[in-house]
Amino acid sequence: MMGGMEKLTDRFLRYVAEDTQSDPHSDTFPSTPTQRPFMEMLADELRAMGLDDVTVDADGYLMARIEANTDRPAPAIGFISHVDTSPDLSGKGVKPRVLLYEGGDIVLNDSVTMSSERFPELKFYRGKHLIVTDGTTLLGADDKAGVAEIMTAVGEIAAHPERPHGRVCIAFTPDEEIGRGVDRFDVERFGADYAYTVDGGRAGMIEYETFNAASAKVTVHGVNVHPGYAKGKMRNALRLLQRFDAMLPDERPENTEGYEGFYHLTEIDGGVECAHADYIIRDHDRAGFERRKETFRSAAMSLADGEVSVEVDITDQYYNMGEVLSGDNYRIVERAIESMRRIGIEPTVTPVRGGTDGARLSFMGLPSPNIFAGGENFHGKYEFVAVESMEAAVRLIEEIVYSAVGYEA
Secondary structure, eight states: OHHHHHHHHHHHHHHHTSOOBOOTTOOSSSSSTTHHHHHHHHHHHHHHHTOEEEEEOTTSOEEEEEOOOOSSOOOOEEEEEEOOBOTTSOOTTOOOEEEEOOSSOEEOSSSOEEOTTTOGGGGGGTTSEEEEOOSSSOOOHHHHHHHHHHHHHHHHHHTOTTSOOOOEEEEEESOGGGTOTTTTOOHHHHOOSEEEEEEESSTTEEEOOOOEEEEEEEEEEOBOOOGGGOTTTOBOHHHHHHHHHHHSOSOOGGGOOTTOOEEEEEEEEEOSSEEEEEEEEEESSHHHHHHHHHHHHHHHHTTOOSSOEEEEEEEEEEOOGGGTSSGGGHHHHHHHHHHHHHTTOOOEEOOOSSOOHHHHHHHTTOOOOEEEOOEESTTSTTOEEEHHHHHHHHHHHHHHHHHTTTOOO
16 A cells, blocks of 8 residues: 555645645636646646546536446546635645654744644644645645546556446546636536545545535625714724624624624625625524525614615525435435445534535535545645545545446445
8 A cells, every 4th residue: 555655645735835825806707827737747647647527627627427337327527626726825835844743843834833732633643654744835735636546546447447337437627716616617518326425524424415605795885084083973983894894793704603694704805985894694594594695784883873884795505415314315325424434434424504505516416425535724834634534545445436337345
């Protein structure tokens, strides 16, 4: 297994060296010019592996497949990851380091230390090979770990045509981190009956429930008067927005967990005359989601009077894919759970406190639960991934493929 570990690790380190950060302020698709060349590089690698029908379309989506090599009845199974990294922190000039973790704190650089007390998840990785940052950028395991795992697994599958399997469909998407990952995804062209997004966290995790999600913007038009003569006249839009935020229930990301929803203030700007605030609204329960949106509108409207006007714009982003992955479709989740157990991984079913491309794909007719890619502490300088977790994800992908036709690799 050491040779495979080195191959997988080398691939991942090569991928994170490519800057593919997405940009929420861009109007292009993909949002940054660096994502498509990375897709083309992956496409060339897939062609070299012998995969069929490898394309990067005009919108930057990479799709490929390995056709079935058996007459045994089998579903067409897809695996999907995204190539972009979060705009929250730079993904340029990533300088990863591989270390054997033996416990305690990890010094990333002279001024940045990953404390085992602050990051208690480190206790799960004693004796594992961790890939960490140099403390100045994110790592990019979200989701280049998933990309490297899919690439490694399909390379192994393609290299062993004697092993029976059904059709395997591969897709890499742009701009997932800014919510546009499947805006132009062609489900019919992809050709899978169902899929797994390889974009989760710790080894063993499988997620089939997400938030219901909306973005929200509040714009307050106040009254600006020279501050020396403002008594009884000024209506400061910035302070009105502060008042609005205080009206919302104290259900925020920093004090919620599990299935608890929240209101999250992400940006505020403007001045006395006019000010804007951006929020995201999240709830796992659809009825609770609708109540949150109504609470938000009511609080905003309460600011308005004869002098102050308020505009509210709420846009639904995605819905809880658990609505789709229930009933007969829950079997897709069970197949992943059974595959994990067969290769010695204890499954952990958790709700996603966020969303995945699979949430929207599930409502587009492609049921797509999320399986682990192995990373931790995404979107920041403390991001890391264990090589052993990545290896486990490769084994899981292969097991899902082979077990669908009853083959034991």
